Every structure is written in C-alpha cells, then in structure tokens.
Amino acid sequence: MAPLPPPVAAVRLAVRRALARLPRPAGPVLVACSGGADSLALAAATAFVAPRLGLRAGLVTVDHGLQAGSAERATEVVEWAAKLGLTPAEVATVVVAGRAGGPEAAARAARYEALLAAARRHEAAAVLLGHTRDDQAETVLLALARGGGPRGLAGMPSLRELDGVRLLRPLLDVSRDETRQACAAIGLTPWEDPHNADPSYARARVRSTGLPALVEALGPDVVDNLARTARLVAADTAALDSLARAALDAARAPAGGLRVEALAALLPAVRTRVLHAWAGELGAPAAAFSSRHVAALDALITDWHGQGAVHLPAGILVARRDGRLTRSP
Numbered sequence: 001m002a003p004l005p006p007p008v009a010a011v012r013l014a015v016r017r018a019l020a021r022l023p024r025p026a027g028p029v030l031v032a033c034s035g036g037a038d039s040l041a042l043a044a045a046t047a048f049v050a051p052r053l054g055l056r057a058g059l060v061t062v063d064h065g066l067q068a069g070s071a072e073r074a075t076e077v078v079e080w081a082a083k084l085g086l087t088p089a090e091v092a093t094v095v096v097a098g099r100a101g102g103p104e105a106a107a108r109a110a111r112y113e114a115l116l117a118a119a120r121r122h123e124a125a126a127v128l129l130g131h132t133r134d135d136q137a138e139t140v141l142l143a144l145a146r147g148g149g150p151r152g153l154a155g156m157p158s159l160r161e162l163d164g165v166r167l168l169r170p171l172l173d174v175s176r177d178e179t180r181q182a183c184a185a186i187g188l189t190p191w192e193d194p195h196n197a198d199p200s201y202a203r204a205r206v207r208s209t210g211l212p213a214l215v216e217a218l219g220p221d222v223v224d225n226l227a228r229t230a231r232l233v234a235a236d237t238a239a240l241d242s243l244a245r246a247a248l249d250a251a252r253a254p255a256g257g258l259r260v261e262a263l264a265a266l267l268p269a270v271r272t273r274v275l276h277a278w279a280g281e282l283g284a285p286a287a288a289f290s291s292r293h294v295a296a297l298d299a300l301i302t303d304w305h306g307q308g309a310v311h312l313p314a315g316i317l318v319a320r321r322d323g324r325l326t327r328s329p
C-alpha cells in the first residue's frame, strides 16, 4: 500500500482530534464546504475519519447566488460529497440582497443562518468549518491593526456554540499549504473564491500583501507565531471572563443594579468585562457598545463627582444612585 501523503495525514489527524472531543451519543457532523481547498480537504478527511469514530458525517454547501456559475459549483460539491458517502449532502440556497451591512457581512450572515438551520434540521452534533492556521494569523493581524483588544487577538475559537449549535474549526493548526497539498494528493481540484483575491476586501489585502510582507521582513515563523498568540490570549481571556462572570453575580444588589463598592474593588480588567456583560444584559448590542461607553460607566464608579446618567446604545441610560449603578427609566 502506498504511504499516506503527509498533508493528508495531517488533515485527518486534526479532524480526528476535533471529533474525538464530541460528547456521545452524537448526531451527524456537518462539514460546511465552499468547494475551496480548505473545506474540501476538511470534507474528505471527515468522510474518512468520522465513520471510524462511530459518527455519521454530512456536508452543506451554501449557494450565495452572487456569482455566475455558483449553482453549478454547489451541485458539483454535493455530487462529489454523496459519492464520498457524506449524508446528508445538500445545497442551501440563500438570498443575500436586502440584508444589513456590506456585501461580505451580508453573505456571511446569510451563510451562518443557513448552516445553523441545516444543523438544527439534522440534529447535528457540530458544524465543521475549514479555517486554517493562515486564516487565524490573518484574523489576529487584522484585530491588532484595528485595535480589537484581547477579544480580537484571541482570534477564532476551535470550539464555540452559536445559538445552540456547536461550531468546530478542526484545521486551526493546519496550514493553507497543507490543505492545498492534501487536495492535490487525492486528486481534488478546489474552487478558487474570487473574493479571496479581491483587493477591495481588507482580509484579501492582508492575505496577498500584508502577511507576506511580514513573513519577508521577520521570517516564516510569523504565521505560526500569530496563531500561537491567539491561543495564548484566548486562554487568558477565558480566565478573565470567568472571573468577571463570578464578579458580576457577586456585585448584584438585592434592590436591582450593581453595587458600586463591589465594582470599585475589582481589578480594572475584570471590572470592564463586568460592565460589558451587564450592558449586554440590559440590552445594549455588543457591536455598538464601545470603549467610550465602558469608560463612561467606569467613571461612575472610579471618578464619581455627581455626573449625570450615561447613555448606552439602544437608548439605555445608566445612573449611579444610592451606591448602585441602575438603569434609569
């Protein structure tokens, strides 16, 4: 028997590690496959590994309907998947037009909606996404450049729950080169998403020029090191988040709101997280809640001079009264 090409082995091992963590008994795992090299290699590896772990595996490809030939591409992907034994193997067609945000964000929102719906319909144990180590490095670099703070620097988690659906990213330790080589080794021709090379997208510019420039200046370890930074920061962030959850509960006042005395005793890194979480409970949308809002709330605690209520997004007002932060009517 011919030896297994190392990139194929690397992708299979990564998938095996991720699937082995799933609690049992488990429903099918669904690979989210665009037809690109990363998710194609992921689907092929999952079709091999899942049955050996006693799991069923299927595939969903989303047709955004944004490019000529997208429906044909989607059909090709599911036909290939069905031959590989992936069940279900289905196309989810979505309508991107008319959604909020830019075209990239709208397509992404539509895609995730469709993937979550498919996961619920099939009672899937997890949806598998094909993000690689290179995607992680790009994410960290973008977050760094945009001042994203620790949450941004933590990058994409390998496991996360979104609206009750488990999302797994088994390939975060596998390079994009390896997924391409794995596809080539098993005779697959990946689809090249034209958006990935479109310089009007910041991520495409990071991919085509930003990261290669850093690699040229600092050496090839940059990609690995950026991805490792994400892992380290994610661990610290998770620890701080857990301290903040406990601190939020401990600061709750019986009459409602949060006790200023308890908040003032917290470390600033924990306090800002408590304020973030509490503002979320009050209904402030996370995307609109900025560091300016946190600073204003923090000033009610640490720089109190009788100032007025703080305005948060969604028309929420928070004031300090009788030693408590409370929502004003």
Ligand SMILES: Nc1ncnc2c1ncn2[C@@H]1O[C@H](COP(=O)(O)OP(=O)(O)OP(=O)(O)O)[C@@H](O)[C@H]1O
Binding pocket: 031, 032, 033, 034, 038, 039, 060, 061, 062, 063, 064, 108, 111, 128, 129, 130, 131, 135
């Ligand atoms: N059309 C699609 N159908 C199914 N899955 C897809 C599709 N496009 C992307 N995905 C999934 O998402 C992964 C990441 O793709 P890509 O990097 O293009 O998207 P992204 O917008 O960066 O994703 P995210 O928003 O999750 O960061 C792919 O490896 C694949 O698992």
